[in-house]
Amino acid sequence: MKKILVSTALLAGVLSYAGGFRVSLQGVKQLAMAHTSAHAEDASVAFFNPAGMSFIPSKLSIVAGGFGASNRVTFQNLNTLQTTETDNPLGTPIYAAVTYRPLEKLTVGFSFTTPFGSTIEWPNDWEGKEMVQKLELKSYYFQPMVSYKFNDWLAFGASYIYAKGTVNWDRAVTQFGGQLNLDSDASGHGYGFGFYFRPDPKVDVSVAYRSPVDMKAKDGTATFKFPSTSIYPLLGLNSSGTDGFTATLPLVEEYTIGLTYKVTPKWLISADFNYHGWSRYTQLTLDFASAPLATGNPDPTVVVAPKNFKNAKTFRLGTQYAFSDMIYGRLGAYYDESPYSDDHFIPETPSFNTYVVTGGVGFKLKQFGVDIAGGYAMPQSRNVNNKTLGFYGQAKATAYYFGLGLSYNPF
Numbered sequence: 001m002k003k004i005l006v007s008t009a010l011l012a013g014v015l016s017y018a019g020g021f022r023v024s025l026q027g028v029k030q031l032a033m034a035h036t037s038a039h040a041e042d043a044s045v046a047f048f049n050p051a052g053m054s055f056i057p058s059k060l061s062i063v064a065g066g067f068g069a070s071n072r073v074t075f076q077n078l079n080t081l082q083t084t085e086t087d088n089p090l091g092t093p094i095y096a097a098v099t100y101r102p103l104e105k106l107t108v109g110f111s112f113t114t115p116f117g118s119t120i121e122w123p124n125d126w127e128g129k130e131m132v133q134k135l136e137l138k139s140y141y142f143q144p145m146v147s148y149k150f151n152d153w154l155a156f157g158a159s160y161i162y163a164k165g166t167v168n169w170d171r172a173v174t175q176f177g178g179q180l181n182l183d184s185d186a187s188g189h190g191y192g193f194g195f196y197f198r199p200d201p202k203v204d205v206s207v208a209y210r211s212p213v214d215m216k217a218k219d220g221t222a223t224f225k226f227p228s229t230s231i232y233p234l235l236g237l238n239s240s241g242t243d244g245f246t247a248t249l250p251l252v253e254e255y256t257i258g259l260t261y262k263v264t265p266k267w268l269i270s271a272d273f274n275y276h277g278w279s280r281y282t283q284l285t286l287d288f289a290s291a292p293l294a295t296g297n298p299d300p301t302v303v304v305a306p307k308n309f310k311n312a313k314t315f316r317l318g319t320q321y322a323f324s325d326m327i328y329g330r331l332g333a334y335y336d337e338s339p340y341s342d343d344h345f346i347p348e349t350p351s352f353n354t355y356v357v358t359g360g361v362g363f364k365l366k367q368f369g370v371d372i373a374g375g376y377a378m379p380q381s382r383n384v385n386n387k388t389l390g391f392y393g394q395a396k397a398t399a400y401y402f403g404l405g406l407s408y409n410p411f
Helices: 002-019 028-032 050-055 229-235
Strands: 060-076 083-085 094-103 106-113 117-121 134-151 154-173 178-200 203-210 213-225 242-251 254-262 267-276 283-288 302-306 312-322 327-336 354-365 368-379 382-386 391-408
Touching: 028 060, 028 327, 028 354, 028 368, 028 391, 050 094, 050 106, 050 134, 050 154, 050 178, 050 203, 134 178, 154 213, 178 242, 213 229
Parallel strands: none
Antiparallel strands: 060 083, 060 094, 060 391, 094 106, 106 134, 117 134, 134 154, 154 178, 178 203, 178 213, 203 254, 213 242, 242 283, 254 267, 267 312, 283 302, 312 327, 327 354, 354 368, 368 391, 382 391
16 A cells, blocks of 8 residues: 555656646747747747748847746645645746848747746645655756758748756655655657748748657656654665656647738738647656566556646737837737646646736837736636646746847847
8 A cells, every 4th residue: 555655646746746837928029929930030039930930031130038927826625724825936938039031031039948847836835745745756858959041931940859857755654654756867769840920020930840759857856854864665666765766758849820911001911820739648657776666567667657638729919019120019829738637737847727917018129129928827626636746726826927038140
């Protein structure tokens, strides 16, 4: 019985890293317009669609920016009416990109982004402490890319993705009066490609695909801390209470179709449709070095957990109006689906069907640009009914974002 409880807890924590969630904060200008993608004014288009680099007016373009992301999750046990609230630190996603056109039809570029990651911190003594107390996830995407412009209205681009990531997770082991920490680095590879169309000076169309990335954790460390070292042999651990593990942690693929239409020379409207391949999470396998944490398997050190995520969609609509050649106003709204149902809700990476409103302003001064954006999220409350984890109640959340971006387009 002890092994079953420990095994379930381990799966809960590591699965949260694999499931994670997509952080749509890769361009301040894009965020202000609901994070729509069919904008080829500067190098910020590179992450969304490498083909868009061919339509950037400037031969050289450099962008960089950062965000503050604040979120708070509240869980209420409907039987006891006890309410617990997270105390999450401010998230700080960042991005940078550069593009250069050495030949008339050829453009090369590089993009750095943080598209997956979060930190969630519950009270140490809350009722779900055996699932999570604190979980910190980070991911970094490094993407060299190239784009070729076939003619005035069509370009194709492709990118290589090298991803690095880390996870650090704490949870309680109450039956032994102890605590467990999981710590691991991971890396993986992927690719992206897309087509960018401008069939008319008023119309931009972006079609892009970003592949899944299998993040391989080869040297993970599981550290148990108990009041007495006599517990370690019961769990198949060494005298220091540590064990190693390996796992493959998938990040999802993404399909995007974007459209921008210039209603007038000063006013444009953009729309995006995103399709996220969360159904990749059919199961996750954790291979521990020595701890026999699994039951029912020929090899008790190999733990296999089922996943029941589903593919999810996002719908985005944004607009921009040029008050002058120097000042731009932007607004947007989008709806983002959760990749799992109420009966698979997990407190490590809580997810909600969410409505988001965004806005911002942009300033241009010759070659320099400054963009400011913000967003307010309205997650829909969920009736949690996770029988696998024995987790029941109601979950609510609030979130907001703000960002500052800089651009330089000298020629």
